[in-house]
Amino acid sequence: MLLLDKGADINAQGGRWGNALQVASAGGHEAVVKMLLDKGADVNAQGGCYGNALQAASHRGNEAVGGCYGNALQAASHRGNEAVVKMLLDKGANVNAQGGEYDNALYAASYVGYKTVVKMLLNKGADVNAQGGRFGNALQAASYRHYEAVVKVLLAWGAKSS
Structure with a gap:
């Protein structure tokens, strides 16, 4: 991207979308999202009309997002998107x-039963x-939803019921 090569601030905030990563995510431009992340875009950045980049991407996929996710990692975890979760954690x-x-x-992730x-x-x-x-x-969320496999994993990691 020419602007980045010329010194543009990859994490600049402002406007309806908040930042470049969020606008690329909202447009479903996976290659641009990857490039922005590779160039140092802040994966935890907040702002814009969707709150963060993954919420924008999720909304684009017709997921009813609203403001229910606190950050990109929560949204990806709730959707069970292992590749995105890994990418976000790695970044x-x-x-x-x-x-x-x-x-x-x-x-x-526990609430929807995504064991992996x-x-x-x-x-x-x-x-x-x-x-x-x-x-x-x-643990309580997985138990309520009857996700036995997730409950077993959480208990093995030392989860307490309260």
Whole structure:
């Protein structure tokens, strides 16, 4: 991208979309998203009408996002998108970031039963007993939804019921 080669601030904030990463995500331009991330775009950046880049991308895919996800990692975890979760974690997404309806990525993945994503998050340091969300923590959310495989993983990592 010519602008980046000329010294443009990759994380500049402003306008309806908040930043370049968010606008590329909203447009579904995967190659541009990858390039921006490779050039140092802040994967945890907040702002714009969708809150962050992954929310913009999710909305573009007709996912009813609204403001329910606190950050990109939560949104990807809730959708079970292992490739995006891995990319975000590899680029430094905060695995324990709080906010939104699900309050953290581990809770979001547990609530919808994505065992592989739960394991990925735990392996990157997710707090297995982080409190938040409607049910209190990831173990309670997985238990409520009857995701036995996720419950077993969480218990093996030391999850407590309260």
